[in-house]
Amino acid sequence: MRTVIGFRLRLALFFVGMLVAVQLITGAIVYGVTRHALVVDGERQLAASAKAFTAQMDDVSARIAGNVGVMALDFALRQAIAEGDRGTVLSVLHNHGRRVGASRMQLINLDGTIVADTADAHADGKSFAFPELIQRAFYQQTAVMAAVQGHVYWIVVVPIYAPQPVGLIVVYVQVDDELLAHMQELSNLRRDVALEVQWAPSQWQAVAQGDRSTPFARGLEHATGEFPTEPGLRRIAQSDYIVLAQPLQHPYHSPAVAVVFGYSLDDALRPYHHLAVAWLALLALGLAAGLLGVWLIARNVSRPVEWLATVAKRIEDGDYRVPPRLPRRDEIGALANAISTMAAAVQQREERISHQATHDAVTGLSNRVAIEAEITRDMETGVLRGSLLMIGLTRVPDIIKTMGHGLCDRLMRDAGERIQRVVDGAQVARATDSNFVAWLAGVGRDDAVQAAMRILDALAMPYTEPDISIDMVPAIGIAIYPEHAAEAVALLRYAETAQFAAAGSSRAWAFYQAAIDPHRPERLSLMGELREALLRGQLELHYQPKLALATHRLDGAEALVRWQHPLRGAIPPDVFIGMAEDTGNIQRLTRWALEAAITQASQWQAQGMPLRVAVNLSARDLGDADLPRYILGLVAMHRLPPQQLTLEITERAVIGEFESASRVLEQLAAHGFHIAIDDFGVGQSSLSYLHSLPVDELKIDQSFIKPLIDDPNDRIIVRSIVQLSHELGYQVTAEGVEDEATLDYLASIGCDHAQGYFVAKPMHAEALTRLITAQGHNSHA
C-alpha cells in the first residue's frame, strides 16, 4: 500500500516539480534578458543625457555671451566705464543681468580688480576670485561652474572692447532646481539628475536636483566617495540605478562640481510587473492543471495498482477468492488478469495441500491432526459431551510384515468404509497405520459402547481377496469427554491407552481407566519397544530346572522370559511384565512364551529328555477365552503330550477373576495340562478355596523358603503346607532354595520339587540340555 502511495506521490512531485522548474527557468531567463536590455538602454540614455547637458550648458553660455556682447556695444555703458560712472555701470549691469537670468554681474578691469558688483556694493577695488579666467576669456568663450559662498554658479566671462579691451563682464547664473528644470524642459534631460559639489574630499552635496522626491535624490543629497564617469550600477537608497557622473569645468579656487545622472532600473522594470503577474498567474494555472492531471492519472493508474496490491495482500493473508478481471486493455489490465489467474491457481493448490495435510491418502479419511482439530473445535463450540473410539486392528502390523503394504492399504480402506457405515454422523479418521478414530460428539458412555459393538460386529467378518482371508482382530478403546479429559490430545491418548487394554481383554473393547494408565512417557515407549521386540524375536526364554527331591533328578524347568534391550540393557521381567499386563500387551507376550516353551519342550522330548516345562500365565490371560484353544493348537502342532506342559498361575490372579479363571483352568485341565499355583502363601487364600480349582501343584513362595533354616515357625508353616497339599492330592514345589540345608530339610519333610539358585539359576536351553545330559551320564555311572 505504502509503495503505491509513494508511486502516486512521486508522480505528482515529478509533474509539479517539472512545471515549476521550467517556469522558474523561463522567468529567470526573461528577467535576465529584460534587465540586461534595460541596463544597456539605461547606459545609452545616460550617455546621451550627459552630452545633452553639456550641450545645453554651452548653449546657455553662448546665449549669455551673446547678450553680454550686445551689452558691450552699449554706448552709455562704455561712456560710463570711461568716466568711471559707477552708478550707471551698475544700473546697466542690473538690467542686462535680469535679461540673461543672472543673479550677479561684475565689471572687472583687465588687471582683475572689481569695478562694479551688483551683489556687493563694497567690492570696488577687490580682486576677482578667479584671475586665471581673465586671460582665457580673450581667446575662447569661457564658462565654468564655481561654488561661491555656498552657492554654485555658472560663471561666464566676456571681454569688452572699445575697440581696445577695456574690461570684462562676469555673469553669475545660479544653478538651482529651477535652472535644472528649465534645462530639462529645453533638452529632454532625465529627471534623475543632480548637481553635486565636492566641499571636502569625497564629500558631495547636491546643490540642485531634477526631482527631489526620488530615492536617487534622497541618496545623493549628501553622498560620499567618487562617482563613476562611465555608466555603472549603483545601489542608491535601496534602489538599483545606473549612474553616470559628468565632471564640469571649474576654476582653480572652486571645489569640484559634477552633474550626476541616474537611471532607475526599478522604474524601468515597472512596466514588466504586469508581465510578471501574468507569468505567476500562468504558473498557478499550470500547477492547478498539473495537479488535476496527477489526480486523473492517479485514478487511472495508481487506483488499479493500489487495488491490485490489496488483492495481492489478501492472497498473502490466505484469502484466495479470485478477484474480478479488470476490463482494461493496457498493462494494468494484463497485470490484473495475471493476478486473477494466479489467485485461482494458488487457491487450487492451497486446497490440495490442505486436503493432503488433513487427510489420509489411503482411506481418504481425515488424519489424526484433522480429527484433533475437529474435536477441539467441538469442545470450543460448546459440545457438552462426546465419546472417542480408538479402533485398532491388532493384526495389521503382522500383515504389513508378511503381506506388504499394498494388501494392508486395501484392508484399511475396507475397514474404514465398514466403520463409517455403522457410525452414522460420527467423525471417522485414520489415526495411525493400524488405528482408526471415531469421534461421537454428544454421545455418552452407553451409546459409545453400543457404537463400539456395532463397529466390532462390522469388523468381525474377515477381509477377503481371492485366495486370502484375513481376520482383522479389532480392539476398541473408549475415552469419554469431559469425564476422562477435556482436551483433544489427552482424549486421543487415553482412547489409545484403552485400546491397548482392549486388545488384551476378551471383550475387545475397554473404557479408559485412569488407575492403570501406563502413560508415563517412558512406559509408553517401552511398550512400543516391547511390541517391536516381540515381532523381531528379541525376547528369549531362559529355563530354571526343578529338582525332584525323591529321585534327585532334574525332571522339570520353568520358562522365564528375558529381554536384552539394545539400549537399556537387561530389563527384569518384573518391570515389563507388569506394564504389559496394564497396557494389554501381555496376551501377545504369553502367546509368544507358550510357543517358544512348547517348541523347546517338544525338542527335549524328541531328544529323550522328557522335561515338564512350566510357562507363567498372567491374570489377564485367564480372561482370554481363546487361550485353551490356542495352547491345544500349539501342543498338537509340536506333538507334545499336554501333561508335559505346566501352566503357572499366581494365587492372586486366580482370586481376582475367579469365574473366568476357573473356566479357563477347567478347560486346560480337562485336556490334561498340568496346573500349578504360583507364589503360594502370599495371596492369603486358603487351600480349601483353591480346592474347587483343578490344581495339580502348589509352588510355595520364596518368602517362606528363604528364612526356613533360621525360623522354626516358618518351618512349621512349610511342613503344614506340604502335608496338607499332599492330603489334597497336590504336588509341592519349593521356590527360592538357596542352600543345601534348606534342600535337605525340604527333602526330609517330603516336598516333591525344589527350585532355586542352589539347584540352578535360569539358563539357556542349550545349557540346560548339557546339564541334563551330564546328569544322565552321572546316573548311568
Ligand code: C2E
Ligand atoms: P516367578 O514365576 O515366581 O519366577 C521365579 C523367579 O524367582 C525368577 O525371577 C527366578 O529367576 C527367581 N529365582 C529362582 N530361584 C531363585 C533363588 O534361589 N533365589 C532368588 N532370590 N530368586 C530365585 P525372574 O526370572 O526375574 O522372574 C520374575 C517373575 O517374572 C516371575 O516370578 C514371573 O512372575 C514373571 N515372569 C517371568 N517370565 C514370565 C513369563 O514368561 N510370563 C509371565 N506371565 N510371567 C513371567
Ligand code: CA
Ligand atoms: Ca513362576
Ligand code: CA
Ligand atoms: Ca513364584
